[in-house]
Amino acid sequence: MKKLVFLFRILCGFMPARANDTAGYVLPTGGVVFQKQDGIKMRTEALYIRPGQIEVNYLFENTTDNPITTAVFFPLPPISAVLDYYTDYLDATHQFHFKLWVNGKEQPYQTQFSLQQHGRPVPSFASKIWKYPEESLDEATFHQRFLALSPAERQTLIDGKYIYWGYMLVLNKQTGESGEQEGWLMSDRHDTLWEKQITYSWEQTFPPHKTITVRHTYTPSYKTINTGAPFSKCIEGNSPAYQLFSAPAAQREKRLAAQNYLEYILTTAQNWQGPIGHFNLLIESPLKSVGCFDGGPFYAKQFYAITRPNYTPEWDLSVDFLDNKSVLGYQPKYAPVLYRVNGPAKLRSTPHGKTLGQLENNTYIWGWPGKKQGKWIPVLQNQFSGYAHQKNLIQVF
DSSP: OEEOOOOOOOOSSOOOOOOSOEEEEEOTTSOEEEOOBTTEEEEEEEEEEETTEEEEEEEEEEOSSSOEEEEEEEEOOOEESBGGGOSOTTOSOOOOOOEEEETTEEOOOEEEEEEEETTEEOOGGGGGGSSSTTOOBOHHHHHHHHHTSOHHHHHHHHHTTSOEEEEEEEEETTTTEEEEEEEEESSOTTTOOEEEEEEEEEEEEEOTTOEEEEEEEEOOOOEEESSOOOOSTTOOTTSHHHHHHHSOGGGGGGOOOEEEEEEEOOGGGGGBSSSEEEEEEEEEOSSEEEEEETTEEEEESSEEEEEEEEEOOOSOEEEEEEESSOOTTOOOSSOOEEEEEOSSEEEESSTTOOEEEEEOTTOEEEEOGGGOBTTEEEEEETTEEEEEEGGGEEEOO
């Protein structure tokens, strides 16, 4: 058996933000090094993003003659260690509710946790300030937890200028009002705000010349803003395209005034053998979304769907969910399913309706079986929507 041995330790360094599964190991000194895994090919990826949940399904194949056992890591993008970037700032117990399934069976996993301040690692003992890695803190709680460290640990953080004495906001949870008082703050939020990185990992065996499916879901954290300006770097807030999309001239008074922004790192999918055989992305929002995919902007109403064969991502993904109210509690009535076309098949405007085009054999398409009419299922592929007959659709995940 080809066996890769990996060191599991609490990270005292920091790793690049990413969200695609990859193989790697944790260095004893901290940080994660991702290794290219030439024997494992990602045949299919289905990435479904909506406000409040991200779901990813993968089909992996071991292309070698020997089983490969390796550690697989799923790091979340870095997030603020305080509540400033959380939409529900009254809740200091944000959890990602990460769940993992392999070949349809739920699996255990390990959680690593690291901190950094403006690009430099925070001493690992500072992680004791958090009761569990997914916990988020307000400034008053941080002050109290800091005082619980040993005198030597506190002095190390003070001497290293990881923290400073200043004014913090203290929330009265009964009234919902905030007031200032003095205390120890983790950093100057305008310059060196602490960030934390959470990584989930598990050991996986890939049998020779066989495929396995991996699925995981989690509740992402969001950066929020109330001005309507986009976070996504490829979108200029003053551009005519964005202005037209977010605030039609006829409805200027209804301009979208809030958004929830998330990042999803795609580029480390290059760590597997070759390109992704079939990459499939679906973004769903109750109203509108904008963002960056393939290095350029997209403007979508309720859905944005892209499929890419033999795809090697060169850019990462960002999404701004635009809304004039909170969208984090959004629960779609019907769940999407990824299908492979057993065709060719006709794409129709309605069941038995006008032919809009042809779906090529072995291409991939998103569908909503819960909304089917008779034997016709509504489908969406690269922004082309219509109906396809269920006899021409094979469910992938």
